[in-house]
Amino acid sequence: MRSITQPEQRTSKSNLVDVSFVLPCLNEARTLETCIEKAKIAIAQLGLRGEVVVADNGSDDGSQDLANSLGARVVDVPVRGYGAALIWGINAAQGTYVVMGDADDSYDFREAVAMVRELESGYDLVVGTRLKGRIMPGAMPWKNRYLGTPVLTAVVNSLYQSNFSDVNCGMRAFSKRAFQRLQMESPGMEFASEMLVKAAILGLKITEVPITLHRDGRDRPPHLRPWSDGWRHLKYILLFAPKIIYWVPGSFLLSFGLILAAMLNLTPGGEAVYIGNFRFNDHWIVVAALACLLGYELLLTGLLAHLYTLTHRIQRRSPRMDRLVKAVSIEKILLFSLVMAGIGIGIELSVLHSWFAVEFGPLYAIRPAITGMVFILIGAQTLFSGLFYAVLCDRYRFTPK
Secondary structure, eight states: OOOSSOOOOOOOGGGOEEEEEEEEESSOHHHHHHHHHHHHHHHHHHTSOEEEEEEESSOOSSHHHHHHHTTOEEEEOOSOSHHHHHHHHHHHOOEEEEEEOOSSSSBOGGGHHHHHHHHHTTOSEEEEEEEEEEEOTTSSOHHIIIIIHHHHHHHHHHHHTOOOSOTTOOOEEEEHHHHHHHOOOOOSTTHHHHHHHHHHHHTOOEEEEEEEEOOOOOSSOOSOOHHHHHHHHHHHHHHTOHIIIIIHHHHHHHHHHHHHHHHHHHSGGGOOEEETTEEEOTTHHHHHHHHHHHHHHHHHHHHHHHHHIIIIISOOOOHHHHHHHHHOOHHHHHHHHHHHHHHHHHHHHHHHHHHHHTTTOOOOOHHHHHHHHHHHHHHHHHHHHHHHHHHHHHHHTTSOO
């Protein structure tokens, strides 16, 4: 399987430029010339040394030759996908600052002048916002304008304490150094969400600039598939939010299960438990057991997912995780696993002893029997998750702060 990323290119100081305009391209010969010319005008207005990089994703309409003839530098990208084209193109860019935007003439690269000026003033990432700018008639389908973009924007802002107004805008500017910190990996359209989520997590200095979205100049349908690409965006956004996906539901389920199991086991003689008008009998011990096991598994999975994200996706240390890794060792995990399993086995032995006492006759012990099983399974869950935790911790300790 071919890697999405490529080795970072080394350039001598004599070849370095100030700003690179990177255009992902797949059969954009119809609009490519206009985009390159507008990018050149922006470079001239900025008064900086600049270049135009066309990251070609396998065009067969002559886009590569056209770009070369117009003075752009073509980077052949062997991996298909919007994100893959941008990753290769940006890695190949020589500029201190990078402007990215589609090659379909939906964005006017002359508007990038204001974005680069923001970078020069100290920002790491400047995001174009169409919703605070202008959307020309026919430029954006209604489902993107009133459903997809607002919903995804609201989700990102609520999960990552950010303040974006348009997370799907494809024209952005950033420093090359900031991009390298993001460790981008998404090959598809979810690249746009990955960039903003990681930038928010890493605490990059971010601002927005209103821009105009024009109707694209293609004579064919766009590459974007609103529903499937929207779902891919949402999945990636949620990937970095273990609190919502794992910890909140896990804590609720585990708390509910523990309270219910305690009430049922502390009631003598297997009598029903009443809370108001609600009656809880023996069958509810099964519900309590399921809630405990599922909640505990969600908490463990959330912890491992978060640790994996810190070590493999964004390569970042967290003060809370620092304290946890220091306090919780594999030896303590093994001890906790043995204690849980021991308690469970002890409960099961008491049930077995009661059965012996009635000379293998009828036994009314469903509640302690299932409770003992829960303790044993929690011990097993902790043990096997702990082994993976230990591997991730070793890598975490070498992650830069």
